[in-house]
Amino acid sequence: MVSSTGGRSGGHDDAALDEIDLAGELMIAATASTGDRLPTERIDEVLLDRPDGGASADGPSEPGS
Numbered sequence: 001m002v003s004s005t006g007g008r009s010g011g012h013d014d015a016a017l018d019e020i021d022l023a024g025e026l027m028i029a030a031t032a033s034t035g036d037r038l039p040t041e042r043i044d045e046v047l048l049d050r051p052d053g054g055a056s057a058d059g060p061s062e063p064g065s
Contacts, residue, residue, distance in 0.1 A: 022046075022047060025046050025047075026038070026043065026046055026047075029042055029043070029046045
């Protein structure tokens with residue numbers, strides 16, 4: 001049987017799963033929000049309150065760092 005990834009590493013799959021997790025966390029926060037929109041500060045809290053400190057695999061978590 002041949003792997004669907006063609007021998008490539010799971011890097012793209014890992015990134016996609018991370019994005020899905022982030023989107024889910026944002027949806028949960030939006031559902032719990034009382035306003036019409038999720039405040040920018042709350043979005044930052046959700047995205048930066050990650051086990052890895054909010055840093056992506058591609059680089060630093062803060063612009064200009």
